[in-house]
């Protein structure tokens with residue numbers, strides 16, 4: 001039982017804050033309301049003067065990339081990937097991926113994220129880390145076809161579905177992860193579409209992240225990356241998670257306006273890599289669901305969704321010279337209910353309602369930077385940071401209480417991830 005919290009349920013289109021208790025039974029919320037009797041309750045978390053809200057949903061991540069945090073910054077995306085990131089990732093083994101994902105999970109839980117969508121290599125090891133850390137995740141093996149190992153990656157996708165889809169108490173969902181239009185040629189993209197139909201699975205793909213990608217696809221195929229994917233049947237038959245969607249024309253937006261799924265907007269990564277500003281306002285106006293993501297810590301530097309929340313709002317305000325472009329509540333919805341919808345998990349998570357899974361965070365607002373309490377949504381969107389999250393619950397289990405991780409041995413994860421990174425990267429500067 002969470003007692004006396006200021007409950008921000010994120011259910012309606014405008015802020016709804018209620019002083020209430022939340023009763024959790026098993027993995028679900030069974031009751032929300034004032035003065036629920038304590039009879040038979042095993043554990044009480046006192047939340048008076050604290051905000052209780054849905055756990056945040058990070059719609060686009062490469063979690064194990066946490067090992068590459070700070071390894072290579074200040075380069076253009078294509079140079080960064082081909083000269084620095086892909087060669088380093090090539091040296092990663094399954095153990096590195098497990099360590100990196102545990103490091104990311106520790107950081108995500110400590111900053112209020114309870115669900116993430118991931119695309120990377122060695123997904124079985126990512127799934128193990130998800131199982132062990134207690135997080136909820138939608139996982140896909142990244143599929144690129146620039147070398148001869150493409151077929152192997154597809155076989156890996158089959159194994160991911162067999163071994164992990166619906167596992168870890170229902171916390172893991174498998175997806176299919178063609179990396180991007182520029183790494184997946186047309187015949188392979190058709191294979192992906194067939195595979196998605198066969199497995200009845202969603203497809204997670206990077207789309208139009210840079211203007212270079214748009215130029216490259218135009219030169220090769222005479223059309224935009226969005227039209228390229230549309231012509232290969234991706235949007236007709238599959239639920240999709242489109243990461244970035246920065247460089248879209250009005251026509252591109254019309255093409256994707258009826259998609260099942262949605263877009264992950266990753267403003268910090270886009271800004272840091274100098275990629276541009278995604279047309280979030282236009283996408284939302286067209287009825288497309290937009291969630292928020294961090295992208296990997298290699299590009300975003302942190303996995304703190306509160307940073308994405310405020311940046312998303314500020315980018316659109318600044319872009320239109322209009323502070324009403326995206327409001328505090330809009331971006332909080334994008335980080336919770338709408339993110340859940342993008343992942344197809346909105347019947348289970350994203351809001352606090354009886355019957356939904358108990359994925360809940362409690363935020364301590366008794367701090368100077370969160371005072372006075374004039375408007376809680378403004379405080380959460382613009383003033384709070386991940387370190388204000390005090391307690392996190394996923395699938396009814398407390399995974400962090402009073403800033404102490406219960407599902408992860410934080411000290412050991414830091415030590416091991418330092419060792420993995422040192423092994424992996426020559427001349428890695430040793431901070432540990």
Ligand SMILES: [Zn+2]
Pocket residue numbers: 060061062206243295296
């Ligand atoms: Zn990405």
